[in-house]
Amino acid sequence: MARAATTSDVFNAVAEPCRRELLAALRGGEVPVAELVQRMRLPQPQVSKHLGVLRQVDLVRCRSVGRQRLYRLNAPALRPIHAWVSEFEAMWNARLDRLDDYVTQLSNTTTEPGTDTRRNDR
Template identity: 60%
Template structure:
């Protein structure tokens, strides 16, 4: 089955590491594209292309501020990802519980050996 177009699917859009880097920066504040590009070590056209994809899937919003366009995170677009990942929460909780139990057993064995 063919994958959905990157510009219409949140999962495909965030599969690109540079887009995730952009989202991580936008988590803290709004950025103009030139500053984002500089911070991430990419060309301005490349940053603009990534921002366009992120805008089209609803992860980024744009605000005019004088002559600048400021890009900010719109985390509501991450809801499908959050819901999908949330389905694995039970698995992770059980894994961490088993790890905690194992660590406690090791501590107890070590204490018994020291006696």
């Protein structure tokens, strides 16, 4: 098993740069596939496939208008991600890292176990 299935996990769906770009492109409102293809400079099948993934995790929804398909963002589906990162937000807002750095300097820090590059991080 390699990773939680892309099609079932929002985190995975968003891990793909193209799909993030797609979501960004949908921030303005409904957009037909053809326009997405243009903006993304990607072959149409790829776009459709990416949209398919986003649909499966409910990050986007679409409706048919004539032969076109208008996609729109379903922002609330991003909440799990936001919630998850937010739990860590305090840790960089509260400047706890300063204490962290202190601890770091106490003993000589080895950031990269193999290659011992910088000794003073951040």
